[in-house]
Amino acid sequence: MTPAGPQEIIDSYLRHLRSRVWPGAADRDSADTLDELRDHLLCEVEQQVNDGAEPHSAARHAVLDFGPVDELTGTLQRELIRPHLRRLGNVLLILGLGAGASWTGVLMAGPPEPWTERTEPGPIVFFDYGGEIAATVTLVAAALGILLVTAPGQFLIRPQLRAYCQRWSVRACATSLLLGVATAAQLAGYLAVRAVIAPTSLAWTSIAVTGLLTAATVPILAKPLRAVLAMRPDTHRAPGGAY
Amino acid sequence: MRAEALKGHLDALLLAVLEPGPAHGFAVMGELRRRTGGTVDLESGTLYPALRRLEEAGLITGTWTTGPGRRRREYQLTERGQRALNEERGVWRDFVATIGAALAPSATAQDAQA
Numbered sequence: 001m002t003p004a005g006p007q008e009i010i011d012s013y014l015r016h017l018r019s020r021v022w023p024g025a026a027d028r029d030s031a032d033t034l035d036e037l038r039d040h041l042l043c044e045v046e047q048q049v050n051d052g053a054e055p056h057s058a059a060r061h062a063v064l065d066f067g068p069v070d071e072l073t074g075t076l077q078r079e080l081i082r083p084h085l086r087r088l089g090n091v092l093l094i095l096g097l098g099a100g101a102s103w104t105g106v107l108m109a110g111p112p113e114p115w116t117e118r119t120e121p122g123p124i125v126f127f128d129y130g131g132e133i134a135a136t137v138t139l140v141a142a143a144l145g146i147l148l149v150t151a152p153g154q155f156l157i158r159p160q161l162r163a164y165c166q167r168w169s170v171r172a173c174a175t176s177l178l179l180g181v182a183t184a185a186q187l188a189g190y191l192a193v194r195a196v197i198a199p200t201s202l203a204w205t206s207i208a209v210t211g212l213l214t215a216a217t218v219p220i221l222a223k224p225l226r227a228v229l230a231m232r233p234d235t236h237r238a239p240g241g242a243y
Numbered sequence: 244m245r246a247e248a249l250k251g252h253l254d255a256l257l258l259a260v261l262e263p264g265p266a267h268g269f270a271v272m273g274e275l276r277r278r279t280g281g282t283v284d285l286e287s288g289t290l291y292p293a294l295r296r297l298e299e300a301g302l303i304t305g306t307w308t309t310g311p312g313r314r315r316r317e318y319q320l321t322e323r324g325q326r327a328l329n330e331e332r333g334v335w336r337d338f339v340a341t342i343g344a345a346l347a348p349s350a351t352a353q354d355a356q357a
Contacts, residue, residue, distance in 0.1 A: 039268075040268050040287060076288075080295065
């Protein structure tokens with residue numbers, strides 16, 4: 001059996017690293033990172049070959065020297081996920097503010113009759129207030145997520161603080177996202193009730209426009225969300241592999 | 244010297260290596276090794292996350308160039324990075340002066356030795 005060539009050894013190592021660092025769909029960022037690491041490994045091989053090493057063993061040595069994939073995965077993920085998290089936090093905050101202002105405007109300033117002429121049953125009122133509280137907490141959580149993931153840049157000499165902030169940033173973004181979904185569900189329920197008590201209200205035109213605009217923002221949110229989810233560690237994957 | 248021993252100083256070391264001009268990751272590692280006489284031999288897996296962190300903080304910028312038949316990312320110190328490096332140098336000088344003074348043998352100990 002012919003031994004693997006240097007390029008093959010490096011590619012195999014990078015494939016393994018990629019499958020661990022980006023268990024989800026890999027993006028442009030992953031391609032850039034892997035290109036940079038490939039350049040490093042090839043530089044190492046070239047240097048060793050110039051020093052008289054045989055290409056195959058130079059590649060094996062370069063890969064071993066780079067470090068075990070299991071150890072690298074966590075370190076790389078922690079650094080690479082940060083810009084995606086910040087983007088997600090920014091998008092959540094901007095979209096949350098935009099959607100919140102639009103819907104509040106439509107529902108408050110829309111035609112009052114017969115939209116508000118009937119008294120709502122208690123549980124509906126409860127969910128109305130619940131939705132408003134959830135929407136507010138959503139925005140606060142998104143803002144907190146951004147702050148936590150951005151602020152550590154100022155504390156470069158404190159890696160533990162940085163890691164701590166990052167963990168909380170993930171939680172804040174996740175909370176914001178979940179509450180955003182809950183708010184959307186509450187709004188849908190509110191509109192469903194209005195569809196029964198005020199089916200002919202003129203408010204439906206502006207609601208339809210706002211609804212379409214809100215739906216159009218989903219792809220904007222989906223992009224950074226996909227990037228974050230792509231790096232979600234796969235806890236079911238058994239550690240190990242060739243390296 | 245392993246990365247753990249460099250905790251808190253790695254960022255400043257990388258900024259210092261990039262001070263003369265742009266360099267790619269492998270060159271940064273080699274230069275750091277050369278400057279320290281081989282004492283600081285970073286693990287490659289430590290270097291790239293650190294470079295990412297510095298870039299994210301706006302202390303360095305990375306640009307893609309064409310290497311020998313492949314893409315290569317080069318890093319350059321930003322103005323903010325230069326300021327941070329100067330600051331780190333000041334902090335380090337103070338630290339060395341303070342700890343050096345504390346660790347220096349006292350006059351009594353020197354007399355006793357004599």
